[in-house]
Amino acid sequence: IERFDAGAIINFTGFQKIVDAMGGVDMYIERDVKSEHREPDGTHRKGNPYGEGYIGPQAEYKKGNQHLSGWQALDYVRQRYPKNGVPDADYGRQRHQQQFIKAMVNQAFSADVVTNPIKLDRVIRAAGQSLTFNGRGNSVVDFAIALKGVRSENVELIKLPGEGIGTGSAYRGERLLPAADDFFTALKNEQLDAFLLEHPEFRNRNK
Known part of the structure; x- marks a missing residue:
């Protein structure tokens, strides 16, 4: 395969x-x-x-x-x-x-x-x-x-942008930012290589 x-x-x-x-x-x-x-x-x-x-x-x-x-x-x-x-x-x-x-x-x-x-x-x-x-x-x-x-x-490790919802005792969880939708669209359309060239910040550089 x-x-x-x-x-x-x-x-x-x-x-x-x-x-x-x-x-x-x-x-x-x-x-x-x-x-x-x-x-x-x-x-x-x-x-x-x-x-x-x-x-x-x-x-x-x-x-x-x-x-x-x-x-x-x-x-x-x-x-x-x-x-x-x-x-x-x-x-x-x-x-x-x-x-x-x-x-x-x-x-x-x-x-x-x-x-x-x-x-x-x-x-x-x-x-x-x-x-x-x-x-x-x-x-x-x-x-x-x-x-x-x-x-x-x-x-290849990818990090998607996100943020917390609520603050302090009102914390409700996490959510992805709109930029993550573009990543999933590129993935679906088999255009991920081109997307990552334009958005290197999505690549995780941590060792």
């Missing part, structure tokens, strides 16, 4: 299940980070009855190459608090998420997974539980086989 057109949506819980099915993920932690949400054993930290935030011991992610379990990887990429070691807040969190996705791609297509039928079956089953997928007649397995040579350096 020369070409695949597909779309997939997976939530953070799905990422955690896939990482655990792979036996964890190896990634580089760019600076020491403390968790706002988890204790060192993975249990959730307790809410602070005397103010904002949480109380209790914090899980820590040390700078350097680390092997993370599913809950650790998910927890790490959720951190956005300057006091816990992420000085650039949302931008830092987005960068960590991009780094995690690339590490996950490398692990998913590593020999340790693709040549191990039992582990590969676990990964596919874990993805299937949390994955919304449309492969235009091709299954997730078809994709896994055809893309087995993919590595993170071959993956």
Whole structure:
């Protein structure tokens, strides 16, 4: 098969299940980070009855190459608090998420997974539980086989412009800005290469 057109949506819980099915993920932690949400054993930290935030011991992610379990990887990429070691807040969190996705791609297509039928079956089953997928007649397995040579350096990551809705206690969520509609139009019309040449700001340059 020369070409695949597909779309997939997976939530953070799905990422955690896939990482655990792979036996964890190896990634580089760019600076020491403390968790706002988890204790060192993975249990959730307790809410602070005397103010904002949480109380209790914090899980820590040390700078350097680390092997993370599913809950650790998910927890790490959720951190956005300057006091816990992420000085650039949302931008830092987005960068960590991009780094995690690339590490996950490398692990998913590593020999340790693709040549191990039992582990590969676990990964596919874990993805299937949390994955919304449309492969235009091709299954997730078809994709896994055809893309087995993919590595993170071959993956193009796109960041879509968005903004929060509401402020403070009236916060209601996030929404895409109108410029994102142009991206999806170009994608639908198979004009994405030309669109990205005109709009390089959509390319994610984070490493």
